[in-house]
Amino acid sequence: MPHHPDHDHEIENLAEFDQAVAHGPLNGYRVQSVDLTDRTAVLLATDTADAVFLGCPMADEATAKVRADGALVFPPVPDLPFNPYRGLLYTPEALFEGLAHDGYEATPDALGYAWFRRTRTDGDIFASMLRSIHDDAISDALDEHLRNVPVVGVMGGHAIARGTDAYTGAARLGRTLARAGLTVATGGGPGAMEAANLGAYAAPHPDDMLDEALTLLGKVSSFVPSVTEWASAAFAVRSRWPAGGDSVGIPTWFYGHEPPNAFATHIAKYFANATREDGLLARCTAGVVFLPGAAGTVQEIFDNATPNYYESRGEPTPMVLVDRAHWTEHLPAWPLLQSLARGRSMEPRIALVDTVAEAPAALERLRAATASG
Template structure:
C-alpha cells in the first residue's frame, strides 16, 4: 500500500530523522530538539523563534528558506545550512516525489513550454554538456533526493514494473490492453510502476488509476483519450485530455511513474500519482527495475524494452538465494519472431533458479495470472 508519509510512526514523528514538512518540523520541535535531524526543503521563514530556541547541534538544513538571524544562530549551534539555489526551475533538495499537477502547473495559462517539467528539461539541455561542476552537482543532489523519497514511498510495497514502447497510441487495442493490465495488477494489491512516459507506460498508469472505479470508467476514459492519440504534435493537448479524465473521475488509484529528463521530449504520465523524475537515465532505469520487487511485465517494445529485459535478467541470473523476481513477456510472436528475445532469455535461464520465474504469454490479459503464479503475490521486502 502506497503512503505519502512513511515517517508517521507512533512515537518519533521522524524515525528516519528526516523532516520534510512543517507539520513534522513542529512535532519535532515540540519534543525539544532538532539535534541530528535533516530538514529538507521546508520553508522556515515563519519559524524563526523555534529555530532560535531549539538545539540544532549536528542538524542539516537542505534548501530551507529562513531569516538571516535564524540561519546565523543554527550555524553557530553546530548545524550545516545549505541555502536554496536561486534561479532553478526545480528544487534539488526536495523531500517528496512530484505529482502530475506540479509538473504540469501552468499548462492552461502558458502552454506546455511554460510548465515546470518543460523548464527543467530546457535547463538540462543548456547545462548537460557545459562541463560546469555546479550544474552536475545539482543534478546529482536532485536525483539522490528523488531516490530517497521513492524508497520512503515504496517501503513494504509489492511493486510490479510494466515496461513497453512509448509510441503506443491512445485509441489502439495495445493501449487498451496495457490499461487493463495496470488495472488488474492494482486490483490484485500490487503497486504498478512504469517508466512514467507516454504509450504503454501511460496506459498502465491509467489502468491503476481506474482500479477503484467500475469497469465502464476505463472504457469511457479510453474513448476520451483517443481524441489526442499522441503527444505529437501537441503535448499540451495530449496532457489536457488526460487531466480532463482525472477531473471527471477524481481520486483514482495510486501508481508510480519513473521518467527522465534525458528523454525530456517525452512528457510524463498524468495518471501516475507519484512521479520520480530523474536527470540521469541510467539511475532511473536501474532504479525502476531494482524496485520492481514483485516482478516485471514486458509488453511489446523495441530497443529500450529489449535492453530492460536483459537489465532485469542480469541480477536474476546471479541471484544466489533462489529468489529471482518474476518476468513475464507478452506477445509470443513479437518476442520469438519479430525480436527473438525469448529464446536467448530461456537459454540464459537454463540451469538457474530464474528458470522457474520467467514466462511467455500470448495475450496481455494472461499476464497478471502468469505473474502471480510465478510468485508476485508473495510478501515483498522493504524497498531499497
Template structure:
C-alpha cells in the same frame, strides 16, 4: 565544535519534511540536534531557530532568514540553502505530482516546470560545470529517498513498454486493462512514467476503484489525442480531462526521466519520480519491482530493460530472482528475439523457473501468480 557525521544520524526517523513535523518535534523536545530538515519553509520560525539546539542538524534547502541560518551554523548545523532561479527543487522531500509538473499548461507546455527542467538539463548536461552536475545528483538522490519512503512495504509490479503505443489502439486498451487488474489485486503498479504502454498501465491503475464502464469512457476520451506528438499540450489536457472527470482515482507510480526529454510524464501516475540520470532511473524502477516485471512489446528501451532486469536475476544479486513475463510471442521471438536469448541465459539457473512468455495481456496475472 560541530558533531562529526555518523551514519546512524541519517535514519529515516530523523528526517523532518513538513512544517507540522518540525513544530511537533520542537514541542516535544525543544531540540533539532542531529535531525535532517528537508525543504521546509522556516521563514516564520526565526525565534524557534534562535533557541533550539542545532548541534549536528542538517538543513537541506530550507527557507530561513540569513541571520537564522548564521545562528544555526554557529550552533553546529550544516545549512544547504535553496538554490535560486532553478525550475526544480534539488532538495525536494516528496515525489512529484502531475499537477506540479504540468503547472502552467494553459500557457503552453514549454512554460511548465517539466519542460523548463528539461531545457535546463539540455543547457547544462555537457557544460562541464560541477555545480550543475552536483545539483542533478542531489535532486536524483532526493527523489530516490522519497520513492523508497512511498513504497515501504508495498508489493510492486513493474510494467514496461514502448512510448509509441497510441491511445485508441487495442494494444493500449489491453495495457490499461492489465494495469487495472494488477491494481485491483493489491499490487502497486510502477512504470517508466511516460506515454504509450506506460501511460496505459498507469491509466488502468487509476481506473481501478471505479466501475468497469469508467475505463471504457476514459479510453474514448483519450482517443481524440492519440499521441504526445505533435502537441504535448493537447495530449496532456486530454489526460487531465479524465482525472478531472473522475477525481480520486487509484494510485500508481511513474518513474520517467528528463534524459528522454521528448517523452513527457503521463498524468495518470499519481506519484512521479522523475530523474535526470536515466541509468539511476532504470535500475531503481527494476530494483523496486519486487513482485515481478511485465514487458509489453517495445523497442530499444524495453529491450534494454529486459536485460537490465535479467542480469541481477542471473547473478541473484538481489536474492531470489523476480518474475519476468514477456507479452507478445511474435514480437519477442521473431521481431525482436529477446525471448530466445533470455531463455538461454536462464538455462540451469534459478531464474529459469521465474520467466514466462505469453501471447496476450489477459494471461499476465495468471503467469505472475504461477511464477511467484
C-alpha cells in the same frame, strides 16, 4: 549524534518540523526543503547542533544562529526550475503547473528539460552536482514511498498510441494488477507506460469508467504535435473521475522530449537515465511484465535478467513477456532469456504468454512459485 530509527530523523514538511521541535532539540535531524521563514523564533530557541538544513528558506538571523550551533546549512539555489533538495516525489499537478494557462512549454517539467539541455554538455561541475543531489533526493523519496509495498513493473513501447488495442490492453492490465493489491510502476512516459498508469488510476472506479476514459483519450492519440493538448486530455479525465488509484511513474529528463504522463499519482523524475532504469527495475519486487517494445524495452528485459542471473538482489523477480511472435520472431529476446535462465534459479521465474490478458495469471503463478521456494 543521536540515533533516530528508520526515517524519523528526516523532516519533509512544516507539520513534521513543528512536531519535532515540540519534543525537544533538532540534534541530528535532516530538514529537507521546508520553508522556515515563519519559524525564526523557534529556531532561535531550539538547539540545532549536528542538524542539516537542505534548501530551507529561513531568516538571516535564524541562519546565523543554527550555523553557530554547529548545523550545516545548504541554502536554496536561486533561478532553478527544480528543487534539488526536495523531500517528496513529484505529482502530475506539480510537473504540469501552468499547463491550462500558458501551455506545456511554461510548465516546470518543460523548464526542467530546457535547463538540462543547456547544462548537460557544458562541463559545469555545479550543474552536474545539482543534478546528482536532486536524483539522490528523488531516490530517497521513492524508497520511503514504496517501503514494504509489493511493486509490479509494466514495461513497454512509448509509441503505442491512445485509441489502439495495444493501449487498451495495457490499461486493462494495469487495472487488474492494481485491483490485485499490487502497486504498478512504469517508466512514467507515454504509450504503454501511460496506459498502465491509467489502468491503475481507474482501479477504484466502476469498469465502464475505463472504457469511457479510453474513448476520451483516443481523441488526442499522441503527444505529437501538441504536448499541451495531450496532457490536457489526461487532466480532463482526472477531473471527471477524481480520486483514482495510486501508481508510480519513473521518467527521466534524459528523454525529456517525451513528457511524463498524468496518471501516475507519484512521479520520481530523474536527470540520470541509468540511475532511473536501474532504480525502476530494482524496486519491482513483485515482478515485471514486458509488453511489446523496441530497444528500450529489450534493454529493460536484460537489465532485469542480469541481477536475477547472478542472484544479486536475493530471490529472482518474476518476468512475464507478452506477445510470443514479438519476442520470438520480431525481436527474439525470449530464446536468449531462456538460455540465460537454463539451470539457474531464475528458470522457473520467467514466462512467455500470447496476450496481455494472460499476463496477470502468469505473474501470479510465478509469484507463487517464488514464494514456495
